[in-house]
Amino acid sequence: MKTRLFLALTTTLAAAPALADEVNVYSHRQPELVQPLFDAFTEKTGINVNVAFVDKGMVERLQAEGARSPADLVMTVDIARLQQVVEAGVTQPVEDEALISIIPDAFRDPDNHWFGLTTRARIVYASKDRVADGEVTSYEDLADPKWQGRICTRSFTSDYNVALTAAYMAHHGEEATRTWLEGVKANLAKKPEGNDRSQVKSIWAGECDISLGNTYYMGQMIADPEQKEWADSVRIVFPVFEGDGTHMNISGVAMTKAAPNKAAAMQLMEFLVSDAAQAIYAETNHEFPVKDGVARSELVQSWGEFTPDSLGLVDVAKMRPAALKLIEAVNFDG
Structure with missing residues (x-):
């Protein structure tokens, strides 16, 4: 039935x-x-x-x-x-x-x-042609000026990015998170828009070199004839919080x-x-x-092994209101 x-x-x-x-x-x-x-x-x-x-x-x-x-x-x-x-x-x-x-x-x-x-892990999709192995290793690294004009992302007020920001705040505190958000914003290739898969399309089109996304979208793109070419242009990188694991x-x-x-x-x-x-x-x-x-x-195994962040999700949830407030305060999507 x-x-x-x-x-x-x-x-x-x-x-x-x-x-x-x-x-x-x-x-x-x-x-x-x-x-x-x-x-x-x-x-x-x-x-x-x-x-x-x-x-x-x-x-x-x-x-x-x-x-x-x-x-x-x-x-x-x-x-x-x-x-x-x-x-x-x-x-x-x-x-x-x-x-x-x-x-x-x-x-x-x-x-x-x-x-x-x-x-699911919040990972980095990286261009196979324009990003070297080991060039991005941590979430903190996304605020490095070396990425200026090279990052694409969906809105940072989306649930997935708010959760990532909340985890960052739980690890590093409010002021460090503000500085990080400002640094990542300064590195954007364009205004945040679309969903995780459309960021990979932007990498494929040469509009940026890296983006944030959830792991399972790779499987969805590979299964879609229209999007498989986007997926083939990137590899999955499991960044970590310094001293811990992947969100x-x-x-x-x-x-x-x-x-x-x-x-x-x-x-x-x-x-x-x-x-x-x-x-x-x-x-x-x-x-x-x-x-x-x-x-x-088998497909997920092909993406490699990683160490999950040790931070409890209940602790992440507690930080979410403050994280969203901070994202709006720096006008990340503006």
């Missing part, structure tokens, strides 16, 4: 009684990324997964629906978005030994409101406070950290499995 899309705010669904053989998910992730996982879960359990793709306003939607919300689970990306749903009071803790034992402490909420499902972020899941199908939702959460589901994540989404022992895809 295939995953079905549903509109959570329709009166009919909101008023319908809970069914034991279904789970309702609000997902910030694109449907094509989660569809294979839900199809595998339905095949294994017979439980249907109904998905509403919610690009914006997920917290507001859940708050408006309150106890009558049909949503059982929230699936999203970025530590900030996970923390937002928790801080809004629309989730509940899940005391499940299978989840707690499988997911490392660094990738789950201390109070078990959210659980990481996959990780990581996550995709994750949380159970809503309403959760009309709690038992079935728990089964889906457990399935998402199983070997089978983690392997689907690795092969389909080009992400790093959060479960130890599950192999990365």
Whole structure:
């Protein structure tokens, strides 16, 4: 049985009684990324997964629906978005030994409101032709004047770059982060715009030499005939924070406070950290499995090994408001 899309705010669904053989998910992730996982879960359990793709306003939607919300689970990306749903009071803790034992402490909420499902690294895409091996090694290095006119990036107020800035602030403090932001801004080849993949296109077009991006976009570009040439023009570099490792972020899941199908939702959460589901994540989404022992895809392995930053994601989330304020104060995107 295939995953079905549903509109959570329709009166009919909101008023319908809970069914034991279904789970309702609000997902910030694109449907094509989660569809294979839900199809595998339905095949294994017979439980249907109904998905509403919610690009914006997920917290507001859940708050408006309150106890009558049909949503059982929230699936999203970025530590900030996970923390937002928790801080809004629309989730509940899940005391499940299978989840707690499988997911490392660094990738789950201390109070078990959210659980990481996959990780991704915030890396540098570097031109194969114009950037030598070893020319960029750290995030701090991006502010070096040697990169003047050579960096492209999406908006720094995007969630991924705010998280990176928050991690930088956690490592180095506010004043050093301000200086870093000003230095990176001075090195931009053009005004921030587009998404991570369009930055790689700019490198391919010769508009800049390096850009920031998430690892999995390389897999997506390689799979797209139009974008494969962009991907072939760059290599992945895993920069580090000086004295530590490469900045990581996550995709994750949380159970809503309403959760009309709690038992079935728990089964889906457990399935998402199983070997089978983690392997689907690795092969389909080009992400790093959060479960130890599950192999990365052959493509992801080809990108090389790296040391993840030791900074806890909860600590990154705490710094996010100050990081965003600082990004706006230096008018990074201006």
